[in-house]
Amino acid sequence: MSSLNVLSVASEVFPIIKTGGLADVAGALPSALAEEGVTLVTIVPGYPAVLKALERVEVVHQYPNLFGGPARLLSGRATGLDLFVVDAPHLFDRPGSPYLAPNGRDWPDNARRFAALSRAAADLGQGVAPGFTPDVVHAHDWQAGLVPVYLSLAGASRPGTVMTIHNIAFQGIFPADLLFELGLPASTFTVDGVEYYGQIGFLKAGLQLADRITTVSPTYAKEIQTPEGGMGLDGLLRSRSGAVSGILNGIDEKVWDPSADPHLVQTYDRSSLDSRVLNKQALQERLGLKPDPDALLFGVVSRLTEQKGLDLVLAGLSRLLAGNAQLALLGSGDTTIEESFRTAAVVYPGQIGCFFGYDEALAHRIQGGSDALLVPSRFEPCGLTQLCAMRYGSVPIVSRVGGLADTIIDANEMAIASGAATGLQFGPVSLGAAIDAFERAKTLWRDRNAWRQLQMTGMQADVSWRRPARRYADLYRACARAA
Structure with missing residues (x-):
């Protein structure tokens, strides 16, 4: 060579x-x-x-x-x-x-x-x-x-x-x-x-x-x-x-490594996935969310723009949070979207926690503590957060565009049965399709064995360089x- x-x-x-x-x-x-x-x-x-x-x-x-x-x-x-x-x-x-x-x-x-x-x-x-x-x-x-x-x-x-x-x-x-x-x-x-x-x-x-x-x-x-x-x-x-x-x-597997990440309260790997709940607990405390290990905790680490589909999350919040779910959000961008999330955090106390700005440590903590990561982009050249999510055992929920379509295997019935699924895809990029994905996630969350399989498959995927x-x-x- x-x-x-x-x-x-x-x-x-x-x-x-x-x-x-x-x-x-x-x-x-x-x-x-x-x-x-x-x-x-x-x-x-x-x-x-x-x-x-x-x-x-x-x-x-x-x-x-x-x-x-x-x-x-x-x-x-x-x-x-x-x-x-x-x-x-x-x-x-x-x-x-x-x-x-x-x-x-x-x-x-x-x-x-x-x-x-x-x-x-x-x-x-x-x-x-x-x-x-x-x-x-x-x-x-x-x-x-x-x-x-x-x-x-x-x-x-x-x-x-x-x-x-x-x-x-x-x-x-x-x-x-x-x-x-x-x-x-x-x-x-x-x-x-x-x-x-x-x-x-x-x-x-x-x-x-x-x-x-x-x-x-x-x-x-x-x-x-x-x-x-x-x-x-x-x-x-x-x-x-x-x-x-x-x-x-x-992604850089040395920077994004849940088994050695200094930003996490508790490091873990596929063999110690149960201990991941300590990071969820710490994230809930950090962002003022109700301490509840059974709540389905959605995470967002993103620029807050329409390109990233965050307006769809806002429009579907009542459906997203129904049935004991929470949202942990880190990002900045469009001032209207930021203000809407600030207002929503007041309307849904204990269910929505937001940090507006950039915080590398908190980004790691959301990956390590959320149950699912939302990436509902209208277009996405590649995306890195969904790769980090897989590595950290946070199930990606993504729109079927660009690199999101190329990196996430949808949890349809056959993919789940064969052990190939790594997350959920939805399309087209619309409010109705996004809500359907939220509901699919909640159904899977109730089947903890299926959810664990999604986590394990994602964590063993090769997301390296x-x-x-x-x-x-x-x-x-x-x-x-x-x-």
């Missing part, structure tokens, strides 16, 4: 900086790929948290002016990861979210900020760092969408390029008058380049010019090639269908050979 050098370009990476699943993927891939003979180094923006965590720092390149100010390209290590960091204080030395200003709106210079990330990545692809020239550059989401563009303009030999879509709803669309400011010649502003309905499309450009395109589940790879799922990019993706593939995400890593390694090698 030949060795391969890959540069991963990501706007966030776990555990240093995280807003969503992209960070988990970027953080987990390096160690998973090492077993496949792939050395993966990640380039990230120099946010304050990244610079604070960085060790063994070396300056590998300097920019007198990188989209508005001087910058340095650093190399180093942080939390066990090999990193390149774009140290550009005028672009990244600011508090809060990587993408949003304190007022909750996009940073007004996001085009320049993430063009800088792409520019530095392309320079690394051309060998600007002594001793490191990647065979493949792997760009993640719109924030890295200009990498294939800058590399295509280099003229010299270049590495292979892979563009991954984590969520096609976020595309990075900016005014056309930024073209020259972003270092893009007029020749790139065409339908075969960065132009997208008269504007500059970062994701569109990456999808147009990358050698290969991946997304995070096979079903989502099909969905984004339809008008309903492609969000304006379906025609481009259909035209490049031969370059598109879906590779399921995994082993299989995805092999597929990425094969893709990289094919892409490197074709470059």
Whole structure:
């Protein structure tokens, strides 16, 4: 097995900086790929948290002016990861979210900020760092969408390029008058380049010019090639269908391990599943729920948006909670949805407990203490919470879309009888179908042997990065050979 050098370009990476699943993927891939003979180094923006965590720092390149100010390209290590960091204080030395200003709106210079990330990545692809020239550059989401563009303009030999879509709803669309400011010649502003309905499309450009395109589940790879799922990019993706593939995400089994999770009151595995009830008890106490081991405790760990289907949970709350059921919710997002859950917690005291915001420890505790985890998304590229739920013995209840359809085996009669079921699926994504799934869950909950079988089957499923890593390694090698 030949060795391969890959540069991963990501706007966030776990555990240093995280807003969503992209960070988990970027953080987990390096160690998973090492077993496949792939050395993966990640380039990230120099946010304050990244610079604070960085060790063994070396300056590998300097920019007198990188989209508005001087910058340095650093190399180093942080939390066990090999990193390149774009140290550009005028672009990244600011508090809060990587993408949003304190007022909750996009940073007004996001085009320049993430063009800088792409520019530095392309320079690394051309060998600007002594001793490191990647065979493949792997760009993640719109924030890295200009990498294939800058590399295509280099003229010299270049590495292979892979563009991954984590969520096609976020595309990075900016005014056309930024073209020259972003270092893009007029020749790139065409339908075969960065132009997208008269504007500059970062994701569109990456999808147009990358050698290969991946997304995070096979079903989502099909969905984004339809008008309903492609969000304006379906025609481009259909035209490049031969370059598109879906590779399921995994989860880091060291981070998500119920037998050794420091966030849990009681660790456990398949052989000690009965002790899991202590985590349920602690979760009920933490969120002000009635202490009752017999209550069916539903969990939610999610952004609170319509995309995630949380409005369906709100609309069906009376049916969800009927018959001695509870809800433990962690998330933030749409203010209307947040306020509705706050109100519901008052209306249903002891049955609904909410924490609004992000709390990694509480996310683990909900996985380890809830009986079932709700993931009713209207669309879901892959989803990670349902994989964590299986690992932790919380039965996933999911909509039949994207990666949820690919990862959960529905508890229909045959699947239960054969011991293959790992959760419940429902479709279409509607209130009626969601309520039917709630009722199915309650019926199964009353049959504790059947429920235990669902837990046991889910916990032994392979949700690791082993299989995805092999597929990425094969893709990289094919892409490197074709470059």
